[in-house]
Amino acid sequence: MERGWYIILGLMMLHYATLILTVHASKEACGVCECSDHGTRIDCSDRGLMELPKGIPNDTKVLNLAENALKEIRKHGFLDLPHLIVLDLTGNSIDKPFEIPESVMMLHARGNQLQDIDLVMKNGVQLKTVDFEDNRMTAIGRDTFARCTKLTNVNLRGNDVTSIEADAFKSCTKLRYLLLDKNKISTISAKELTAPKDMDTLGLAENKLKELGPDTFKGLQIREVWMDDNDVQVLKAHTFGGVISSIVLDNNRILEIPASLFVDPSNKQHRKEIERFYCQENRVNRVAIGAFQGVNRFNKLLMRNNRLTTLPEGLFDTKTEIGQLLIADNHLDFLPENILVNTTLTEVLDIGFNRLTSIPDGLFRNQTKLRTLFMQRNNISVITRGMFKDLHSLEVL
Ligand SMILES: *[C@@H]1O[C@H](CO)[C@@H](O)[C@H](O)[C@H]1NC(C)=O
Ligand SMILES: *[C@@H]1O[C@H](CO)[C@@H](O)[C@H](O)[C@H]1NC(C)=O
Ligand SMILES: *[C@@H]1O[C@H](CO)[C@@H](O)[C@H](O)[C@H]1NC(C)=O
Numbered sequence: 329m330e331r332g333w334y335i336i337l338g339l340m341m342l343h344y345a346t347l348i349l350t351v352h353a354s355k356e357a358c359g360v361c362e363c364s365d366h367g368t369r370i371d372c373s374d375r376g377l378m379e380l381p382k383g384i385p386n387d388t389k390v391l392n393l394a395e396n397a398l399k400e401i402r403k404h405g406f407l408d409l410p411h412l413i414v415l416d417l418t419g420n421s422i423d424k425p426f427e428i429p430e431s432v433m434m435l436h437a438r439g440n441q442l443q444d445i446d447l448v449m450k451n452g453v454q455l456k457t458v459d460f461e462d463n464r465m466t467a468i469g470r471d472t473f474a475r476c477t478k479l480t481n482v483n484l485r486g487n488d489v490t491s492i493e494a495d496a497f498k499s500c501t502k503l504r505y506l507l508l509d510k511n512k513i514s515t516i517s518a519k520e521l522t523a524p525k526d527m528d529t530l531g532l533a534e535n536k537l538k539e540l541g542p543d544t545f546k547g548l549q550i551r552e553v554w555m556d557d558n559d560v561q562v563l564k565a566h567t568f569g570g571v572i573s574s575i576v577l578d579n580n581r582i583l584e585i586p587a588s589l590f591v592d593p594s595n596k597q598h599r600k601e602i603e604r605f606y607c608q609e610n611r612v613n614r615v616a617i618g619a620f621q622g623v624n625r626f627n628k629l630l631m632r633n634n635r636l637t638t639l640p641e642g643l644f645d646t647k648t649e650i651g652q653l654l655i656a657d658n659h660l661d662f663l664p665e666n667i668l669v670n671t672t673l674t675e676v677l678d679i680g681f682n683r684l685t686s687i688p689d690g691l692f693r694n695q696t697k698l699r700t701l702f703m704q705r706n707n708i709s710v711i712t713r714g715m716f717k718d719l720h721s722l723e724v725l
């Protein structure tokens with residue numbers, strides 16, 4: 329009898345001891361970190377951690393490890409957290425690949441030393457957002473994102489990527505933002521970007537792109553493409569014939585704007601609105617007559633700081649509306665009188681900082697909506713009477 333009691337008592341004590349131990353173990357991380365939402369949200373940011381804290385509760389949903397000194401994640405470190413949804417590793421020194429549980433939907437790993445993310449992405453079947461900005465990746469493999477079918481936001485800015493294998497984003501049919509700015513990519517084509525339908529933003533600024541078109545964006549639907557600060561010299565016809573509506577090409581070395589830039593030969597649709605076409609700080613000395621064929625409206629058409637001496641008379645041959653037409657800082661010495669006859673300017677025309685000695689009489693005819701006109705720093709000596717008579721909306725001259 330007594331012996332039985334002792335055994336029961338002993339078992340109970342053991343039970344309590346293990347209970348206390350497990351409770352203790354499972355909350356250990358909460359001593360170092362701040363735990364909230366019943367221990368499902370753990371904030372371990374900025375605590376000088378050199379390794380993963382022990383005893384992270386296994387029902388953790390949000391784990392913030394940003395701004396520590398982590399170099400390596402011990403094997404299965406995160407795999408013991410089967411409910412993890414948000415993982416933030418921003419600003420550590422992680423250089424070894426690690427695994428994440430399949431539950432993770434947001435992974436922030438900006439500012440680490442990762443070269444290879446294949447292992448990290450392997451379980452990323454629920455991932456919607458990944459941020460690997462400022463790491464050390466050099467290539468994007470064909471299978472890297474193969475299982476990540478739910479991705480909408482991919483940020484790979486500021487790496488050393490030189491190449492993207494064909495079909496690398498083929499499985500990512502929900503992709504909306506693909507940011508590849510500040511890498512070393514020298515060529516890009518629709519092959520690498522296939523599948524993402526209806527993308528919002530493709531960031532390729534600050535790379536080493538040399539040539540664009542004609543098939544670079546073939547069959548893709550992208551709202552904004554950023555390609556400023558590259559080495560593009562040659563732009564080919566049809567390059568932006570897709571449904572791209574905003575193109576930024578500032579600070580390249582483009583020499584010519586070719587004909588049919590916005591025409592897709594496969595679907596001869598000619599109603600297009602271009603939100604932005606920025607081609608500033610290039611070396612453009614010629615715009616082909618049919619360059620803007622098919623476009624009925626530009627919100628912003630910016631070609632400042634190039635080497636244009638004139639623009640062809642039929643450049644805007646069909647009815648076109650332009651919000652801002654900025655061609656300041658060129659070498660314009662002549663503008664055909666009828667260049668704007670079929671065009672309605674609605675906001676700003678800037679032809680300042682050129683070499684114009686005269687303005688053709690009828691240039692501003694019918695521009696009743698234009699509100700701001702800049703013509704400073706030319707060499708205009710005569711302004712004819714009546715030149716501005718139609719500019720009923722002008723506020724700034
Ligand atoms: C979490 O840990 C507790 C205590 O160690 C355990 O009882 C439970 O089964 C674990 N849950 C999961 C999902 O692993
Ligand atoms: C303006 O449009 C008319 C009618 O479409 C066309 O005949 C003419 O060539 C155009 N003029 C210019 C300068 O583009
Ligand atoms: C342009 O103005 C002229 C008169 O200066 C007028 O005869 C012509 O119809 C106007 N054209 C348009 C397209 O408004």
Ligand SMILES: *[C@@H]1O[C@H](CO)[C@@H](O)[C@H](O)[C@H]1NC(C)=O
Nearest residue numbers: 682683684685706707708709
């Ligand atoms: C402006 O015109 C005057 C007289 O026509 C000429 O002497 C001068 O060199 C011109 N300046 C520039 C910058 O072209």
